[in-house]
Amino acid sequence: MIHWKRSLISLKQNKIYSLLGLAMRGRNLVSGEFQTEDAVKKGSAMLVIVAEDASANTKKLFHDKCSYYEVPVYEYGTKEELGWAIGRDLRSSVGVCDAGLADALIKQLEANLPG
Secondary structure (H helix, E strand, O other), X not given: OHHHHHHHHHXXXXXXXXXXXXXXXXXXXXXXXXXXXXXXXXXXXXXXEEOOOOOHHHHHHHHHHHHHOOOOEEEXXXXXXXXXXXXXXXXXXXXXXXXXXXXXHHHHHHHOOOO
């Protein structure tokens, strides 16, 4: 339990999770597989983030849907971290519905890519 709390305390400094929390508070974010998939299909999602520990089926689903609908998709964090950042339980995927926040998140995600 102590290790879990320490990992969440270190998340407070992460810009990506802060922006996701801001998007959630501004009602510019959808979370969960069904809502995120629906937002991609409707064209309201500007960015999709899938948890790194999501199932292979979930990752494939979002990569396929997002490539078809031309929505950027990134794998970042764990289900626990994504859920904590937006004030919910475990979330395997989130969709950002605001273009400005999506651009800011993409910049941060690109900066955090390995290599």
